[in-house]
Structure formats: C-alpha cells, structure tokens
Amino acid sequence: MTEYVLEGLNEKQELAVTTTEGYIRVVAGAGSGKTKALTNRYAYIVENLGIDPSNILCVTFTNKASTEMKKRVRSLIGSGCDTGLITTYHGFCVRVLREDIFHLHYPKQFIILDEEDQKTILREIYEELGITIRYNSFNNMLKKIASYKMDPAYVRVVTNPNSKFNTSEEMELEKKIMNMYLLKQKKVFGLDFDDLINFTFILFEDFGQVLDKWQTRLHYIQVDEFQDSSLRQFKLINMLSDTNENLFVVGDPDQTIYEWRGARPEYFVNFDKAHPTCQTIVLDQNYRSTPEILDVGNSLIKKNSLRIEKDMFTHNQKGLKVIHYHGKHEEDEIKWVTEKINQLIEEKQAKKSDIAILYRASFLSRFIEQGLIRENIDYTIYGGMKFFQRKEIKDALAYLRLIISGDDLSFLRVVNTPKRNIGKKRIQFIKEKADRENLTYYDTLKKYAGDSLFNSTKALEFLALIEKYKREYAKLTVSELLQKLLLESGYDQYLREDGDQNRIDNLSEFFHSIVTYEQSIGEELLLDEYLQQITLFTDSDKEDKRDSVKLMTIHTAKGLEFKYVFLCGMTDGILPSSRSLEERKVAALEEERRLTYVAITRAEKEMYITESEGLSRRGSKKYPSRFIFEIKQNLVNRIGMLEEEFYQESVRFVEGSNFMLGTGDIPLKESESTMDIGTKVKHPVFGEGIVKEIDVKKNTYYIQFAGMKTTKPINGAFKGLKRV
Numbered sequence: 001m002t003e004y005v006l007e008g009l010n011e012k013q014e015l016a017v018t019t020t021e022g023y024i025r026v027v028a029g030a031g032s033g034k035t036k037a038l039t040n041r042y043a044y045i046v047e048n049l050g051i052d053p054s055n056i057l058c059v060t061f062t063n064k065a066s067t068e069m070k071k072r073v074r075s076l077i078g079s080g081c082d083t084g085l086i087t088t089y090h091g092f093c094v095r096v097l098r099e100d101i102f103h104l105h106y107p108k109q110f111i112i113l114d115e116e117d118q119k120t121i122l123r124e125i126y127e128e129l130g131i132t133i134r135y136n137s138f139n140n141m142l143k144k145i146a147s148y149k150m151d152p153a154y155v156r157v158v159t160n161p162n163s164k165f166n167t168s169e170e171m172e173l174e175k176k177i178m179n180m181y182l183l184k185q186k187k188v189f190g191l192d193f194d195d196l197i198n199f200t201f202i203l204f205e206d207f208g209q210v211l212d213k214w215q216t217r218l219h220y221i222q223v224d225e226f227q228d229s230s231l232r233q234f235k236l237i238n239m240l241s242d243t244n245e246n247l248f249v250v251g252d253p254d255q256t257i258y259e260w261r262g263a264r265p266e267y268f269v270n271f272d273k274a275h276p277t278c279q280t281i282v283l284d285q286n287y288r289s290t291p292e293i294l295d296v297g298n299s300l301i302k303k304n305s306l307r308i309e310k311d312m313f314t315h316n317q318k319g320l321k322v323i324h325y326h327g328k329h330e331e332d333e334i335k336w337v338t339e340k341i342n343q344l345i346e347e348k349q350a351k352k353s354d355i356a357i358l359y360r361a362s363f364l365s366r367f368i369e370q371g372l373i374r375e376n377i378d379y380t381i382y383g384g385m386k387f388f389q390r391k392e393i394k395d396a397l398a399y400l401r402l403i404i405s406g407d408d409l410s411f412l413r414v415v416n417t418p419k420r421n422i423g424k425k426r427i428q429f430i431k432e433k434a435d436r437e438n439l440t441y442y443d444t445l446k447k448y449a450g451d452s453l454f455n456s457t458k459a460l461e462f463l464a465l466i467e468k469y470k471r472e473y474a475k476l477t478v479s480e481l482l483q484k485l486l487l488e489s490g491y492d493q494y495l496r497e498d499g500d501q502n503r504i505d506n507l508s509e510f511f512h513s514i515v516t517y518e519q520s521i522g523e524e525l526l527l528d529e530y531l532q533q534i535t536l537f538t539d540s541d542k543e544d545k546r547d548s549v550k551l552m553t554i555h556t557a558k559g560l561e562f563k564y565v566f567l568c569g570m571t572d573g574i575l576p577s578s579r580s581l582e583e584r585k586v587a588a589l590e591e592e593r594r595l596t597y598v599a600i601t602r603a604e605k606e607m608y609i610t611e612s613e614g615l616s617r618r619g620s621k622k623y624p625s626r627f628i629f630e631i632k633q634n635l636v637n638r639i640g641m642l643e644e645e646f647y648q649e650s651v652r653f654v655e656g657s658n659f660m661l662g663t664g665d666i667p668l669k670e671s672e673s674t675m676d677i678g679t680k681v682k683h684p685v686f687g688e689g690i691v692k693e694i695d696v697k698k699n700t701y702y703i704q705f706a707g708m709k710t711t712k713p714i715n716g717a718f719k720g721l722k723r724v
C-alpha cells in the first residue's frame with residue numbers, strides 16, 4: 001500500500017481516489033480539488049492496484065489540463081511511466097487512428113488540419129469556382145461544413161476507395177463546395193478536428209475487432225470536465241467502457257460554458273440514470289477562495305434551475321467583501337482598476353502575475369490595455385493569437401510536413417516563401433497539371449521543373465532541398481531537422497530581412513519547445529508523431545514568464561486560479577451577451593450566469609467587479625449587468641455613484657429585454673439589502689408590515705400591514721420602505 005497518494009486528501013477526495021471499480025460520478029464544485037482527485041486516483045490505480053498506465057485512459061478537456069496532469073502524475077509515480085493516455089479526446093483519437101486508420105484506407109501519417117489549413121482549402125475552391133467571400137465568408141462556410149459533419153456517416157463515403165464525388169456544373173453551389181472540400185481533404189489525407197472524432201467513431205462502429213481491442217485494453221477510464229462532453233464524445237466514452245465497466249467521470253454542471261458549441265451537461269446530470277449502479281460522490285469543500293467570494297458565487301448560481309443542488313463551503317480564512325465598482329465612463333472604470341492594481345502591488349506586495357483581468361468578449365481588452373499602458377503596468381494577453389497559428393510557426397511546420405507527407409497545403413505555403421519566383425501563373429500551371437494527371441502539387445513540380453516555364457525560378461534548389469531531407473530526416477532529431485531546413489531554405493534569412501523581432505522570437509521559442517518536448521518524452525521523437533501531436537496544440541498559447549498582469553476572456557480562465565481577480569466591462573448585453581440571448585434564449589441566460597460564476601470562482605483572495613456608463617459599440621446606452629443585482633446585495637460593497645434615476649433605467653432596460661432577473665432577489669439600490677418574502681418592514685404611513693409576495697417584473701413588494709385586510713403593492717424603489 002502506498003500511503004502518499006492519499007496524503008492531504010479530505011474524506012470525500014479519498015473516497016473518490018479509492019473507489020476504482022464500476023461507474024462513478026464525482027460532482028466537484030469550483031476549487032474543490034478535482035485535479036488533485038483525478039491525478040491521485042490515477043496514481044492510486046498504478047501504485048496500489050498495480051495496473052499499467054497503458055491500460056488507463058484519462059481524458060481532459062484541454063491540452064493545458066493534460067500537460068498539467070501528466071506533470072503531477074509523474075511527480076507522484078516517477079517520470080519513467082508512459083503517460084501517453086493522459087490526453088484530450090482529440091489526442092486519444094489521434095492515438096487510435098495512428099494504429100488503426102489503415103482499415104479506412106488512410107495512411108498512418110495522415111495530416112491534421114487546423115482552421116488556417118481549412119481556410120486555405122476553401123480559398124482554393126473559391127478561386128477555382130471563381131467566387132468570392134461575398135458568396136459566403138470562410139467562417140460561415142466552415143460552420144456549414146462542421147454542421148454537415150455532425151453526422152459521421154460521411155466518413156464511410158470519404159474513405160471508400162470506390163466512391164465518386166460529384167462536383168458537376170449543375171449541382172447546387174453549396175453542395176458542390178462541400179464535395180470539393182471533402183475531395184481536397186482526401187487528396188492530402190487531411191483530417192480536421194471533427195474528422196478525428198468521426199473517423200474514430202466509424203472505425204469503432206464498422207470494425208468490431210478494433211473496438212474490441214481498445215475496449216479490452218482500457219481497463220480504467222477517467223474523464224475530466226464531463227459536463228462539457230458533446231454527444232459524440234459521450235458515445236465514444238460509453239463504447240470504450242462497455243467491456244470493463246470502470247468509468248469515472250468528474251464534472252461540475254455549474255461550470256458548463258460550452259453548450260453553445262455542443263456540450264451536453266445533461267449526460268453528466270443524468271449519468272446515474274444511464275448507469276443505475278453508479279455511485280455519486282460530491283466534493284463540496286472549496287480550497288481556493290475566501291468565504292466572501294464563495295458566498296457571492298453561491299448566491300448567483302442559485303438562480304439557475306438546471307443544476308445539481310450543492311452549496312460549496314470553505315474553511316479558508318475570512319477576507320474582504322467582493323467590490324462592485326460603477327464608473328461614469330470607461331476611462332473612469334479602468335482608472336479605478338489600475339489604481340487598485342497599484343495599491344495591491346504597493347500595500348499587499350502582490351506580484352503582477354497574481355492579478356488577472358477577465359472579460360466576456362475579447363474586444364473589451366482594448367480599453368483595458370489602453371489604461372494599463374497609460375499607467376505603465378506590464379500585461380500579457382492569454383489566448384489571443386494562437387501561438388501555433390502564427391504565420392512563421394505555420395511556415396516552419398509546413399516545411400516539416402512537406403518532408404513527411406508532401407501534401408498540397410504545405411507545398412503552397414512554402415514553395416514561394418521565401419521568394420523563388422514561383423508566383424500565381426506558375427502555381428496555376430502546377431494546379432492544372434496536377435488535376436489532370438492526378439498528382440500532388442509537389443510531384444507535379446518535380447515532373448515539370450525542367451520545363452522552360454521554370455527557367456528563371458529556384459524550383460530545382462527547392463526540390464533538391466526537400467528531396468535531401470526526405471532521405472535524411474530519419475537520422476536527425478526533429479529540432480535538428482527544422483534548424484537545417486530553415487537555414488538552407490533561406491527562411492531564416494527571409495525572417496531576418498523582414499526584421500519583425502516578434503516573429504524571430506516566436507521561431508526561437510518554437511525551437512525551444514521542440515527541444516523541451518524531445519527531452520520530456522525521454523525517447524526518440526518521431527517526426528510524423530510529433531507533427532500530429534503539435535497540431536492539436538493549437539489552442540495552447542506560449543507561456544509568458546514575465547511578471548505581468550494576465551488578461552483573458554472568462555472562457556480562457558476556466559480551470560485557472562489567481563489571487564486577485566478583476567471582472568471588467570460587466571455591462572448588460574455583454575454579460576449576459578445579448579447575441580447569445582437572442583440565439584438561445586433562456587438556455588443562454590443560464591449559461592451566461594454560469595460563465596459569471598466561473599469568473600468569480602477563479603479568485604482566491606480578492607474579487608472586483610467593474611462596469612461603467614456610456615455608450616456601447618452599437619451606440620446604445622450601457623447599464624450594469626443584471627447578474628450584479630442578482631447577487632445578494634449585502635454580500636457586495638458598492639463603490640461609485642449609481643444614481644437612483646440611472647438605476648431605475650437599468651431595471652427597465654433589463655425588463656424590456658425579455659429575459660427577467662432571477663427569481664430570488666429584487667435589485668435594490670445602494671446600501672439597501674434585499675427583502676425576501678417574510679422580511680419585516682416599516683412604511684412611513686402604513687407602519688409595520690411583512691413582505692408577502694414579490695413581483696419581480698413590476699419591481700413591487702406586496703406587503704401585509706397591520707390591521708389591513710389586503711396586501712399593499714409598494715414599489716421596490718420607494719425610499720421610505722425600511723427593514724425592521
């Protein structure tokens with residue numbers, strides 16, 4: 001028995017760690033240590049049950065989470081173990097496909113297409129069809145493609161060597177684009193993120209022996225953030241756990257923030273019905289926040305109806321009340337925030353990196369950044385431009401990919417970068433020949449490089465370089481190969497001439513990350529495997545090691561914690577987002593409330609909510625978020641002038657926007673606290689009474705005064721009404 005894996009766990013965490021057999025659901029509230037429970041359970045299964053890591057699948061929602069979990073597992077059970085199955089859904093699918101995609105007539109070196117690659121394919125199709133984005137933007141078209149792929153049956157058509165794709169003249173344009181897209185994808189053996197799941201799904205459905213192999217292999221399955229699983233992910237996990245029936249799912253329905261892109265929290269909520277033998281363990285002790293912050297979170301999330309009831313508690317020390325700052329305008333708001341930040345640094349010796357500024361939509365970073373720059377406060381934006389989607393990184397990756405797969409996308413990216421005089425006309429020539437002769441663009445160039453058309457180009461040098469490393473790459477490490485390729489192709493020189501220091505820094509950071517990766521896996525890193533892994537990492541940004549304030553959207557902040565949190569730009573219409581409300585009505589209102597809950601529960605010591613008056617981007621007047629008033633008013637300290645008239649306007653604004661405030665508290669103006677049903681009150685004329693009913697819509701209390709037969713309707717904003 002290895003005791004250290006249970007050290008420092010509370011009773012319920014220990015129960016979660018040691019309950020290894022059967023179906024188990026852990027409802028883990030914010031900051032309750034679910035990462036700790038998951039990692040220690042993994043270590044417990046390895047150390048105390050003697051199970052090999054290759055038999056344990058641990059699925060996380062993001063790459064960041066899987067990296068963190070691997071690190072923690074290694075620190076518990078040593079670095080020698082293979083933690084390859086601690087991975088995301090997509091990472092797991094890549095693993096399955098590398099082993100078994102040959103059943104679908106695809107090579108194991110299939111390439112993974114990120115959004116940029118998908119757009120490159122669309123660009124080509126638009127060019128060929130002579131249409132522009134006036135027909136439909138790439139983003140919209142990609143959405144259509146994604147919704148077409150909701151049904152994985154298309155995989156059977158795409159992978160059938162005998163199937164023909166109809167792209168004839170007379171067919172409907174959208175369908176034609178779709179078919180051309182699938183065809184081009186197939187030509188490069190490219191799988192986008194949806195395909196990864198769908199191909200795996202079809203592989204399991206159509207090839208019983210493959211499913212059987214993985215079912216037998218995976219004795220234990222753990223899934224983190226289960227509330228954010230989509231239907232396909234849910235089905236996949238159910239399929240996989242069907243033989244050994246050891247499935248452990250962890251989640252928090254209150255933190256579901258991805259319903260808008262397919263998350264289905266009901267699978268978690270109804271997990272016990274799907275698996276009647278399921279045990280449920282609730283982790284309700286919060287280790288992260290002060291009781292004041294936790295109370296604010298609890299008080300808000302209570303307004304949601306779709307949830308598993310749980311009240312989080314904490315034994316942490318008391319701290320400061322949460323502050324709501326109301327500014328007269330945007331500059332006012334950010335000025336207050338920067339003053340507060342300086343104060344935290346000076347008076348509480350806070351480091352800048354202890355401070356996070358969160359916001360609902362990324363455009364809000366503009367006014368925040370301006371304020372920080374004005375005050376000379378260093379900051380870093382997280383999750384902005386994705387590191388691996390930057391041009392220089394994509395170029396470098398394309399050189400590597402060309403060596404392995406010689407695919408058209410990589411070819412187009414680098415054949416003329418740096419300039420080799422292979423411009424539009426020559427590319428057109430290559431494309432036409434390739435189509436006619438059913439060759440890749442690279443092979444076409446190889447075939448026709450001697451043609452007079454290429455006389456004044458550097459086509460031959462380019463081919464010689466790629467051919468050389470096609471022969472030699474297996475003898476080099478990935479980092480060596482990349483270094484040589486970029487040097488000899490002239491790409492390094494091209495970047496230096498371009499002179500953008502950021503790009504140069506990014507590229508050296510990229511080298512650094514490959515070297516670190518090579519060292520971390522401790523065995524030889526294969527180029528094709530690396531390329532598949534790295535493409536999945538498109539959502540992980542470069543870590544910034546400077547001491548700087550962290551700026552990010554609430555979505556990016558999910559799963560993170562910071563000592564001091566500012567939630568800025570908390571204007572109604574932004575949070576809750578009016579666009580989401582228009583699209584998904586009440587469901588969106590609950591999701592937006594959960595988003596606010598996620599933001600609040602990121603804070604350890606102090607939490608500040610700020611917003612300001614003025615005009616929104618659309619030119620309409622800004623009002624404070626309705627969520628601010630849904631929080632029990634005595635839990636929040638309000639700073640700044642929220643005048644009665646303005647306050648009444650905001651209430652009317654929210655009422656006019658169809659979606660009402662939560663059904664508990666009535667928003668009341670500064671210094672007054674909420675009156676619930678049963679509250680004793682005093683009226684200057686009617687005397688003492690008791691609140692019997694509340695009409696939220698009309699902002700009216702119905703009060704039974706002593707000696708009166710019926711209740712009196714008293715306006716919630718009436719200043720004369722006092723608590724007794």
Ligand SMILES: Nc1ncnc2c1ncn2[C@@H]1O[C@H](COP(=O)(O)OP(=O)(O)OP(=O)(O)O)[C@@H](O)[C@H]1O
Binds near residue numbers: 013255288559560
């Ligand atoms: N038993 C424990 N004793 C002391 N600290 C703990 C314990 N369990 C967890 N913690 C600490 O509590 C904090 C929150 O844990 P963790 O990040 O795992 O929470 P979480 O459940 O993933 O939160 P969220 O869902 O809100 O992101 C961490 O700082 C962690 O180290």
